[in-house]
Each structure stands twice: as structure tokens, then as C-alpha cells.
Amino acid sequence: MGSLSPPELPVIDFSKENMKPGTSSWLSTCKDVMYALEEYGCFVAVYDKVPLTLHNDLFSTLKDLFDLPIETKRKNVSDLPYYGYVGNQPFIPSLYEGMGIDNAITLEGTEDFADTMWPGGNDHFCKTVLSYSMLVSELEQMVVRMVFESYGVYQHHDSHKESTTYLFRMMKYRGPEKNEANVGCDAHTDKSFITVLHQNQVSGLEVKSKDGQWMGFKPSPSSFIVMAGEALLGWSNDRINAPFHRVVMSESEPRYSVGLFSFIKGIIKVPEKLIDEKNPLRFKPFENFGLLRYFFTEEGRGKESTIKAYCGV
Ligand SMILES: O=C(O)CCC(=O)C(=O)O
Numbered sequence: 371m372g373s374l375s376p377p378e379l380p381v382i383d384f385s386k387e388n389m390k391p392g393t394s395s396w397l398s399t400c401k402d403v404m405y406a407l408e409e410y411g412c413f414v415a416v417y418d419k420v421p422l423t424l425h426n427d428l429f430s431t432l433k434d435l436f437d438l439p440i441e442t443k444r445k446n447v448s449d450l451p452y453y454g455y456v457g458n459q460p461f462i463p464s465l466y467e468g469m470g471i472d473n474a475i476t477l478e479g480t481e482d483f484a485d486t487m488w489p490g491g492n493d494h495f496c497k498t499v500l501s502y503s504m505l506v507s508e509l510e511q512m513v514v515r516m517v518f519e520s521y522g523v524y525q526h527h528d529s530h531k532e533s534t535t536y537l538f539r540m541m542k543y544r545g546p547e548k549n550e551a552n553v554g555c556d557a558h559t560d561k562s563f564i565t566v567l568h569q570n571q572v573s574g575l576e577v578k579s580k581d582g583q584w585m586g587f588k589p590s591p592s593s594f595i596v597m598a599g600e601a602l603l604g605w606s607n608d609r610i611n612a613p614f615h616r617v618v619m620s621e622s623e624p625r626y627s628v629g630l631f632s633f634i635k636g637i638i639k640v641p642e643k644l645i646d647e648k649n650p651l652r653f654k655p656f657e658n659f660g661l662l663r664y665f666f667t668e669e670g671r672g673k674e675s676t677i678k679a680y681c682g683v
């Protein structure tokens with residue numbers, strides 16, 4: 371008998387030609403996506419729409435950004451928790467720094483951010499981030515469409531799309547020094563609808579399976595982690611899993627990563643179609659940003675499931 375090998379994240383190919391709604395490759399990818407989201411809450415998308423030059427430009431511009439003085443980086447502020455600069459502060463692993471761009475798939479959003487960081491802005495940064503986040507939002511939108519079609523609630527798709535807003539977060543994890551803890555980011559679940567993560571060549575991301583095993587991830591320029599947040603878990607009436615994940619640094623080189631987080635404006639309601647005798651309503655209508663804010667309260671932070679504590683029936 372062979373020994374049981376540790377589970378691995380499912381890999382789904384989005385770079386097939388002709389992957390258009392209704393085609394056979396679209397329909398078979400829908401099945402794989404739904405299985406991955408319900409079982410793991412996460413998968414690796416192989417997606418070739420982001421050219422290697424753009425990938426390289428993005429990560430080299432991130433280095434310039436994080437090399438700015440800390441007083442400058444601290445100017446990245448927001449009313450929303452986790453949207454602004456986080457780093458060098460108590461209760462956050464000391465290896466971590468992150469900054470956020472609200473409305474990231476608009477030129478205005480990227481320019482507002484760049485104007486805060488550089489005197490006179492930074493055209494190259496804006497172009498790079500905007501092109502990147504637009505291409506990745508197309509991947510997010512394909513996945514959302516697949517979910518709505520697969521659950522038979524496509525009639526709600528357009529209004530959902532109109533209510534979607536994107537946060538682009540950029541992260542740097544420095545390598546641990548001798549005898550320093552190697553945790554880059556503590557285990558957590560995202561409060562977004564969907565998160566798409568991408569990174570440089572330094573590994574460190576781990577995702578927890580339903581049976582409690584940590585699964586690693588080998589990065590590549592065409593691999594994107596698509597992950598469900600607790601807002602999607604809530605919307606799906608608990609069908610889709612929102613997995614715990616963390617970053618553990620074992621290399622000395624810095625790890626740079628980026629996340630495109632979709633959030634929904636207004637009220638999220640479980641579609642009627644997803645409520646029946648076997649699956650009674652599990653969540654009251656809720657606000658995505660309310661869920662995010664709740665997580666950052668003393669009460670919300672300690673909960674195993676933020677969404678259940680926030681609006682569970
Ligand atoms: O750096 C990463 O890959 C993960 C970041 C993350 O989990 C988050 O920002 O929510």
C-alpha cells in the first residue's frame with residue numbers, strides 16, 4: 371500500500387483557447403471550478419493573459435514602492451480597515467508590510483495612490499498596476515460568472531457585477547533574521563467575495579484543507595491563486611468554503627505578492643434558489659464592508675467564523 375501523500379491545491383487551466391461561455395471547455399472548467407471552490411475554497415488558475423514583461427514590471431515597481439521611506443508609506447490611509455498601509459506595528463508579524471489601492475481598476479484609483487507616494491505621481495507605476503489589475507479582474511469575473519451559471523442564478527449576475535469594487539493590495543515579506551519568527555501573515559480567512567493572489571518566485575503561502583492539512587504552493591508567473599472570501603461563503607449559503615491561509619517565510623529573499631480583492635457594495639442576499647429544506651437559510655442579508663469592519667472589532671477578531679458571528683441565522 372502506498373503512503374498517503376499530502377493534499378495539493380487543484381490546478382485549473384484558464385488559458386485554453388476558445389474558453390467562451392457556452393463552449394464545452396467553458397462548461398467543463400465550470401465543473402472543476404465549482405468542485406474546487408466547494409471542497410477547497412481555492413484553486414490555482416493557470417492564466418496566460420498577463421504577459422511576462424508585465425509580471426516583471428509589476429514586481430520591480432513594487433520593490434521601488436516598498437523602498438520608499440516609512441513616513442511616505444504611512445500616507446496610504448483609508449476609512450476602511452486593511453485598505454491602507456499596514457506594517458511595523460504591534461500585533462502584526464514584523465516581516466509584513468502592505469499597502470492598498472481602492473478602486474484599483476480605474477485610472478483615478480491608481481493615480482490617487484501614486485500622487486500620495488511620489489511628488490508629481492508616477493506614470494509607469496499607474497500604467498503597470500492598472501493593466502495588471504484589469505487583466506486579473508477579467509479572471510475574477512470569469513470565475514464569478516461560472517459560479518452564478520452553475521448555481522442557476524445567472525439572472526442576478528449583472529447587478530452583482532455592477533456592485534463589485536476592487537481593492538488591490540501589495541505586500542512585502544522580508545526574510546526572517548536568525549532566531550526571528552518566520553510567520554509572515556497569521557492564519558486567517560478573507561472577508562472579500564473573491565481574492566486573486568499572485569507573487570514573485572519566493573514561496574511561503576499555505577492554504578488549509580478542510581481536514582486541517584496545510585498545502586503549499588509553488589509560484590510561477592502564470593499561476594494565480596483564486597480564493598473564496600467569507601462574503602462568497604455567505605452568499606452561497608455555506609456551499610463554498612473560505613479557507614484559512616497564512617504566509618510562512620523560509621527563505622531570506624523578500625517575498626512580494628499582490629492581491630486583487632473583490633468586495634460587493636450594498637446588501638448581499640442569499641439567492642432564493644440556494645435555499646431549500648436541505649439547505650435552510652444560514653445567513654441574514656449582510657453588508658460586505660460591514661463584515662470587514664466587524665472582523666476588525668475586538669469581538670469579531672476572535673471568532674472562528676466571522677460571517678457566522680456577524681449575520682448567521
Ligand atoms: O501574500 C499572500 O500571498 C497572502 C496575503 C493574504 O492572505 C491577504 O492579504 O489576505
Ligand SMILES: [Fe+2]
Nearest residue numbers: 558559560615
Ligand atoms: Fe488573505
